[in-house]
Structures are given as structure tokens and as C-alpha cells.
Amino acid sequence: MKVVLVGAGNLATNLAVALQQSGHTILQVFSRTRQSAELLAERIGSSAVTALNQLSQEADIYIISITDAALSSFDYTAFPTHSLVVHTAGSIPMDVIPMERRGVFYPMQTFSRQRIVDFSQIPIFIEAATEEDTQFLTDFALTINNKVYRLSSADRLYLHLAAVYCSNFVNHCYAMSEEILRQHNIPFSVMLPLVDEVAAKVHQVSPREAQTGPAIRHDENVIRHHLSLLEDQPRLQEIYEILSKHIANDKL
């Protein structure tokens, strides 16, 4: 397929590399920031554009990977009227795109420009306004990997919300752990085998069944002791208390 990418951020960069590896042609990379557009275009041997009136009218699909806020205020008149335009955002409804042929192509992963991830492992959630375009998007996504799911805008919202718990909140737990260790001159690297095992376990066991620790054991002695160790750190103490309470209740 001939693709035009709008955006040159973390997701766009990872997607561009994956699309190219799957044999697609990236006609252009658009970004208002010349440096970003050129950096990505160079990386994949495409051409950079920074003005919407320079957009190629020849693409089979236009993929917009920009911030949620920018999606709402984007000038969609830049696209050819009958072309398929999709965005890649988890939390924005498909209908933010005012085109007749609109859709969503949401690869659920956390992306950095510095870390090119293995796209073959990333589930892709798609949606389109017509059955024909849904099929088109499905086939397109299947050229990248075989983890392609159809999902409505309404359910995608909840998927994105669930992803916040699994990624952003999990990472913050790591960060709190790191902070406690730092105060005792212990490097965070000692935690990595534990981090890996906790992640590996939920490949086999449901998270709810995998729960261990003082809270699920109702070990009030350890919990009280831990809270007392955090006396000078009310923020960490607050999180400890509330998460332990929820784990102990085992009601979500």
C-alpha cells in the first residue's frame, strides 16, 4: 500500500519502521516540525513535508499519529475527499475524523522513539465507518501481524483505560519502589528479576489469582510496619494504604 504518515512522534516512528518492513511504501511523512519530519523521513527513506497543501493525493491510506488535542483541531480538508483517513489514538472516537471514509488503527503499546519495538507482538485494534473499509483495514493490519481485532470506539475507550492501569500505573509503582531504594542506596536493578517474574506470571495465571503479599494475606503486622517505615513520606504512605486496602478487600 501507499501510505502517508501524519505525525513523526513515538508511535509514528515505530509504525513507519514496521510498515516499511512489511513492504508498504511511505510516500510522505508530515509534521509541522521540520526537524521531526526530516528525521523520520530520512530514517525510512521517505520525503518530509511540513505544509498540508504539499500532501500527496496518491496514498491508499492516510494515518494520523498526533496528540489527542491536535486530532480535534486538525484541518482534514487537506486529504483527498474519497481517501481513507485513520487515526491511531486509543481514547479518541473514530468520528473525530469528518471524512466519509474514516477509521481507527490503534496499536496498543507504549512507544519511544529511542526503542523500536517488535510490532509483530502488538495487538492492533481497528474500526472503520463501513464494512468495506473495515475489511480493508483488517487486511492492511494483517500484513504487519496476526493480532488484529475489531473494536468499537466505545469499547476502545475502556481498552485504553485498562492500558493506563497496566502501563502508566505499573510504571509509577516501579518509580515509587525506585525512590524507596534510592533513599537506602540500593540500585533499582536488584528489582528487575522480580519485575520480570511478576510480568511473566500473568501470562499463565490471571492477575487476580496471581496476587501475593501482605495485603492479600491480611498480614496486618507487616502492613502496619510498612506504613510506619513510610511515616516521613506521606505520598508513598497514602498509596500503600489505599492499594493494600483494595487488595485485602479483593473487590474491584
Place this chain on the structure above:
Amino acid sequence: MKVVLVGAGNLATNLAVALQQSGHTILQVFSRTRQSAELLAERIGSSAVTALNQLSQEADIYIISITDAALSSFDYTAFPTHSLVVHTAGSIPMDVIPMERRGVFYPMQTFSRQRIVDFSQIPIFIEAATEEDTQFLTDFALTINNKVYRLSSADRLYLHLAAVYCSNFVNHCYAMSEEILRQHNIPFSVMLPLVDEVAAKVHQVSPREAQTGPAIRHDENVIRHHLSLLEDQPRLQEIYEILSKHIANDKL
């Protein structure tokens, strides 16, 4: 070394397998629950005992892996007076053991009987009452792997506390995510690539620097929207709100 294991739970089971693979001899497995003692003893070709007066007096080291509460009320007179007795608990001081030759051998990991983990990747934190026994324990631990650290009881408390954030609280975040997905008939398995990437990232980048998501971006629109999606689930909503506030403040 000749080893007697007191306890036959998750940690004892994993440790027994690792000790045997490192060439040590497990003389006995003690547990008050006959079935547990026999199950583990059989697994490693050792003998099961259920009464303390049957404990071998010949071991070079006695390793106690029982619950924190049981450690406090244990009858330590069962051990030979001049033998080295250690426990494996993260949150209990070494001095709970009233022996002259006492110590701690704390392998920091989350253990299940059903999942034998690779002990070569698990950091082992050791402590003993004398320099001689500290060296003995170090050498002993080094037969299992090369991630051996000396750590005082005081610092081990904080290490254990930090581990609660990295494992129990992380797992609870997975569980909350699973619950949201369940309500929308989406299997938790779609989250696994994200789970793996979030864990993999902190091998390279400090958790604090790795933080992504609406809270660190101060994206109030998404946060408000997510909170409204959780209106009927006050527990999940409370956690979302408090973790987002902490991430946004970026103060721990």
C-alpha cells in the same frame, strides 16, 4: 553443604530445587503438615519430618522458610546449639533467631509452588551475626548464583517494602486492568505485549524517566474522561484519581 529445610511452602520448594541443582544435600524437609513435607521431600529425594525432635543434628546450615508469624513463635531449641540457623524472610529482623550463629538468606522473588523460577537470576540478600558466618553464607549463596548482596536487617526492611510496590502493587494494577476489560468482554491476554514492554523498558531507563500516559502529560481531558468512565466503580476511580495526581505531581 548438608542442609535441613524447615518449611515446605512456595519459597522452600523453589529453594530446595535450586540447592539440589547446585550440588548440596538436603538432609531433611521439615513441615508440621505431613503432606507438604512429603510432597517436597519426594520431589527432591530427601526425607520428610514432622516433629522437631526428629531434626537431624548433622546439617551445616538450617534454613527456615515459614510465615513471618511462625518465625516469632518457633521453638529454636530444636537446633543444635552451635549450628548456623538462617531465615528467608524479607521483613523480619535477623535477631528473631535466638541462636548464637544466626543469619538471613533472603532471595528476593515472588514464588509459587507451581512455577519453579530460575534461581540464577534472583538476587540473594544475606546477613549474619558474625563476619565468619557472613563469609560462610556469602560462599554458600555464591554456589547458587552471583547476585549476592550483604544487607542489614534495617535496610532489608526497606528493600522488602520496595518489593511490595514492584510486585504486589504492580500485580494489583494488572488485576484492575483485567476487571475493566472483563466488563467489556476483552481478554486480558491482549495486554500482555504492553505488560512485557513496560517491564522491559525499566531494564534500560529509570522508571521515573520511563513514565508515560495522560497524568504525566497533564492531559486533563483524558483524565476527566477516564474518571467519568469509572463512575460506577468508585474503587477503581479512587485509585485512578490518586495515582494520576501523584504521577502529575512527580514528587515521591
